[in-house]
Amino acid sequence: MLEVKGLRKVYRGGGREVEALRDLTFTVEGGDLVCLVGPSGCGKTTLLRCVSGLLAPTSGDVRVGGKPVTGPPPGMAVVFQEYGRSLFPWMSVRDNVELPLKQKGVDRARRRELVEGALDAVGLGGTAGAYPWQLSGGMQQRVAIARAVAYEPETLLMDEPFAAVDAQTRADLEDLVRALWQRLEVTVLFVTHDIDEAVYLGRRVVMLSSSPTVVQDELVVDLPAERDQLHTRADPRFIELRTRVYEQIQLAKKAAR
Numbered sequence: 001m002l003e004v005k006g007l008r009k010v011y012r013g014g015g016r017e018v019e020a021l022r023d024l025t026f027t028v029e030g031g032d033l034v035c036l037v038g039p040s041g042c043g044k045t046t047l048l049r050c051v052s053g054l055l056a057p058t059s060g061d062v063r064v065g066g067k068p069v070t071g072p073p074p075g076m077a078v079v080f081q082e083y084g085r086s087l088f089p090w091m092s093v094r095d096n097v098e099l100p101l102k103q104k105g106v107d108r109a110r111r112r113e114l115v116e117g118a119l120d121a122v123g124l125g126g127t128a129g130a131y132p133w134q135l136s137g138g139m140q141q142r143v144a145i146a147r148a149v150a151y152e153p154e155t156l157l158m159d160e161p162f163a164a165v166d167a168q169t170r171a172d173l174e175d176l177v178r179a180l181w182q183r184l185e186v187t188v189l190f191v192t193h194d195i196d197e198a199v200y201l202g203r204r205v206v207m208l209s210s211s212p213t214v215v216q217d218e219l220v221v222d223l224p225a226e227r228d229q230l231h232t233r234a235d236p237r238f239i240e241l242r243t244r245v246y247e248q249i250q251l252a253k254k255a256a257r
């Protein structure tokens with residue numbers, strides 16, 4: 001379980017103060033898939049950096065599995081937007097996926113098993129020996145997902161992971177994330193500015209206001225668990241839910257003006 005309580009973050013420096021997060025409170029139950037959606041610049045990345053222990057909050061509390069986060073929590077993996085910068089170009093795909101497992105102290109035989117399993121799961125079984133720069137953007141993002149999956153995280157944070165890939169690849173990767181989530185029973189916090197993506201993927205959607213950020217609204221996505229790009233997106237309930245999220249985001253933007 002992931003708990004965020006009264007989280008506030010003020011950036012200070014160069015004689016300037018930016019209150020990125022004002023007062024954020026929400027919970028992600030163990031095994032849930034929650035999408036966070038909010039307007040550009042509302043502090044989504046700041047929030048994920050606080051949750052992953054990369055940034056200290058100004059005040060408030062972040063807990064993972066009941067323990068306060070003071071640095072990168074064990075059992076957490078993060079997939080960032082910029083796959084190009086998150087993979088090491090001088091390492092093969094296999095070595096990129098294996099590296100965190102070495103750091104975790106997993107033995108060689110188990111490492112091989114986990115790397116193969118994760119690459120197969122993302123449909124890259126045949127590319128273990130390639131280098132990231134030999135792959136398309138979508139394939140590189142699959143490698144980043146494989147690396148996170150191989151780590152066997154309890155919590156997976158995803159920061160706009162598909163923002164830089166084309167629409168067709170994005171749809172495939174969305175389905176991949178849902179399939180992996182269902183199979184691995186991992187707790188997922190997925191950040192996006194794309195309302196349709198949030199409703200399609202999430203079991204819950206948390207909507208953020210513009211900066212300084214608070215939780216604007218939350219909803220449960222009561223669509224069937226088995227989703228597919230064609231039918232789910234045409235479901236009248238999907239359209240109702242996306243309309244509600246859209247309206248809330250518009251309200252949040254107006255309130256900020």
Ligand SMILES: Nc1ncnc2c1ncn2[C@@H]1O[C@H](COP(=O)(O)OP(=O)(O)OP(=O)(O)O)[C@@H](O)[C@H]1O
Nearest residue numbers: 011018020039040041042043044045046047193211
């Ligand atoms: N290191 C920093 N120093 C000062 N201000 C910062 C810093 N990082 C972010 N900010 C400010 O905090 C606010 C939130 O930024 P953040 O990158 O978290 O938003 P975001 O929702 O992820 O943005 P986007 O959707 O555009 O990626 C912005 O006003 C930004 O300018």
